[in-house]
Structures are given as structure tokens and as C-alpha cells.
Amino acid sequence: MAKNNVLKVEDISVSYGPVEALRHISLEVNEGEIVALIGANGAGKSTLLGAVLGINRVLSGTILFMGKDITQTPTDKIVASGICLIPEGRGILSLMTVLENLQLGAYHLKANINEYLERVYRRFPVLGERSKQVAGTLSGGEQQMLSIGRGLMSAPRLMMMDEPSLGLSPVLVSVLFKTIVALNKEGYTILLSEQNARKALECAHRGYVFETGNLVLFGDARELASNPRVRQSYLGGAAE
């Protein structure tokens, strides 16, 4: 089967001032995949997502989205071309209503937002019930739904999620990963940065392991999950 590249990152480096945050990273995401980025805090996963979206400036290397070079493209154009990021900490605009948050997700769409809105409400009925409510009054889990819903409003061809499970209860984490798998089954391509390596590798097709700005391992998610080094560092040591 010919692989249909959605995202192709080639040999990029990113630095914050004198600190090199990413060194010569290459990875790709194919259509219909869930790809997990695994690594400790500060390993460079979020930096990579920020670089793809044009928020973090890339020193060298290229980023291709649907075959087009977006390395120097401004963020608003990248978002309009079909990449969304569901940020760490959810990034809810807490003083605005649920509806306004969702409308902002569709910022670049010219017409027919209602259809997308209906679809988000069908997936997350609680958002429909609370559409007029100020987003800051939602619970943590509901805010996570809103954040994902806002991403869906942009009709993305690639959804990037940064630490979506952070701060959620174990029950909600399970719900979240079920949502991610369901979204993927509907055809969404997902790039997931996650410290919860076990859960991430369970639902992902492939994974990349980051350590202090370097890419140390990558491959099939199942194989990664049984790799001794990954087990040791990220899956809590000994085998089950």
C-alpha cells in the first residue's frame, strides 16, 4: 500500500536562545494514523508540535504538510491549511462562552459552521447543553472535550494533541483515549504527544521516543511497547 504522507519532518533543529531544544529530528505521519511522541518532560515533544505549527522557529531542516513546505509559513496560514493543535493545559478561553470557543476554532472557515457545530455537539452533548455557559465554569473533563471540539471545528487534516491526559482522573483518561481512537476510526490523522506512554502506545500505530531533544527510538507502537529500554524508562520497569 502506498503510504500517503500527511506530515513529513526532515532533519529539523529548534533552539530557544542558546538552548538547543530539538536536534536533527525527522519523522512522518501518514494518513489515518495515530502517531505517539513519547518522552519525559522537556524532551522536546511540545517543541516539535510548536515547530510544526510555526510557533517555534526552525533553525534548519524542513517541514512538509501534504507535500507542501510549511517551514517558514506563518501560523495562521498553517492552521488554515488544516493542522490544529490541542494545547497542553487545554487553552480554553475561560471568559468566553463554550459556543464562542467553538466558533473561534472555525476562524478560517468561511461558510457552514453550523454543520461542524452540530457534529461536535453530537459527539459531546454536554457542550451543546452548555453552549451559552462561560467556558471557565466547565469541569476539567468538559474543558478537555471543548478543547478537542474546538480543534474539530477547524476541519483538520492533522490533529496534534499536546499532553491531553494531563490533569485528568484515571476514568477520564480512559474516556479520552477512547475518544482519540474513535476520532481516528472516523478518519482523523492524529499526532499525539503524551507522557502517559502506556496508554499512548496502546492506541497508537507508531511511536517516536524523545530524550532531551534527540530522537532515540521509533517504530511500530506494539514493538516499542515491548522494547526493554522503553519498558524500563517509560512503562514503569518490570514486565506485567
Added chain:
Amino acid sequence: MELLFAQIINGLALGSIYGLLILGFTLLLLVAGIFHFAYPHMVVFAIYIAWLTLNATAGNVALASLAAIGGSLGMAIAIEPIFRPLTKRAALIVSMVVSLGISVVFTDIMSRVLHRGVPIGFPLYFTGKAPIITVGLAVISRGQLLTVVGSIITVVIFLYLLYRTSTGRSLRAIAQNSFVAQLVGIPVVRTSRLSYLIAGLVGGLTAVFIAMFLGCSYGTLGDMLALKVICVALFAGMGNLVGGLICALILGVVETFVIGYLPGDWSNAIAFAMVMVVILWKPDGLFGSRV
């Protein structure tokens, strides 16, 4: 009783001018991320532009008003590049110092160069000081009425734009969290430039209303108004738009009563005394800070 009524109208007119100033000031504070101390100075400068145009055109009121609005817009566009690097670095305090510098330049020009520093006066046909409603001793002039009604219309249009249009939604998103605004694909830099245009436009209208209401202007009027704007902002809570509008009206009425019923002009002292009391009691202002 009639006098009280007239004082209240007068106070509301003054308060609505403060309210308009708070509108532009807060928009720039939240969206562009600058503390524009010199915003009232630029408004007062627009009053001078109106006056100069009025003299040059032998009393064309419409043209003078348009010149004030155009001049105010022009000034807002002109200062944007100065603040752009500060907006990017989120350097609020630095922007305040830069703006203080701008205010000094404006005050110097207005109190030394223009009309040789002598206060300017607007003719009656511009200010509409002639009474249109007379109840006993109380008099309400066309200028007062126009100021109040015009301000209300301006505020309503402004709030409609901000809360009911997608552009307004983007501006509010930037105000609340510019990182998230960027994430959802809002061209943040280009959109926040819009806040200068809106502030400039509102500033021009404010200049016309001040000219009608006060009927005069002088070099240090900008300083006086800038202090009042900061006073209202602190009183309501920095960056709280609706709170600022309410407090602007309160301050306008209180100030008018102070001037009307106390000997001497204690209005500045009392305004800031009110701020200090409120800040002791509620450090974030009466309605809470939004910065």
C-alpha cells in the same frame, strides 16, 4: 432640585467622556498589550486639530469634526510601529514609559506652540452651549445632550462590534490569551493592529465631544484626562471594560458634585482618594482586573 438634575446631566456628560477614553485605553491595553498613557493627550491634540480646521475654514463644523477624527486616526496609525516591538515582547511597563514620553511631547507642543500656549475656545455654534431645555434655574445645552447621546451610541456600536461580530471575537480572544488566539489561526499581529484603528476612531469622536462639552482646551488638559483615565482604570480594575464604563460615569457625577457643592476644586484629590480607598479594600479594583 432642578439644579441637582442639571448637575447629574452634567456629571453624566463628563463621565461619558471618561468612558469613551477608557474604551480606547482599555482596548489598546488588552489587545495591543500597551499601557497608552498618552491616549488622552492624543485625543486633546485632535481637539486642537478641530480648532485649527475650524479657524482655517471659517467655521465649518462638519469639516472640523472630520479633521479631528481623521487626525486621531492618523496619530493612532503613526504610533503603532513605535509600540510594535514592545507588543511582541509583552513589555507593558516599557510601553508605559514610552507613552509617557509621547505625552510629554504632546503636552509641550500644545502648551507652547499651538496658539502660543494660550487656551483655545470654541465658538457657540460649535459647542451648542445655548440652552435647549430650561427647567427653572437648570439649563441643559445642546452640547451636553449631544455628548451624552453621542457617547452612548459610540459605546453601543463599540460593544456590538466587540461582542457580536467575528472580528470582535478575535480581538477578545487576543485580549484574553494571544497564544491560544494564534493556535486557532487568528493572524494576531494583523488583527491587533485593528485595535489602534478603533482606538483612533473612538478618540476622534471623543475629541469632538470634549470640544462641544467643555468648549475649550488647554495644554495640560491631556495630563488631567490621562490621570482621570488611570484613576478610573484602577478604580474599576485594570482592563475591565464594562466596569470601567460604570466607574467612569460614577467619577463624572462625583466630580461634578464636588465642583458644584464644595468650595475650590477638590475633584482631583477626591478622585484619587476614592481610588486609594477602593484599592485598600479591593486591590484588583471594584470589578476585578483583567490584565
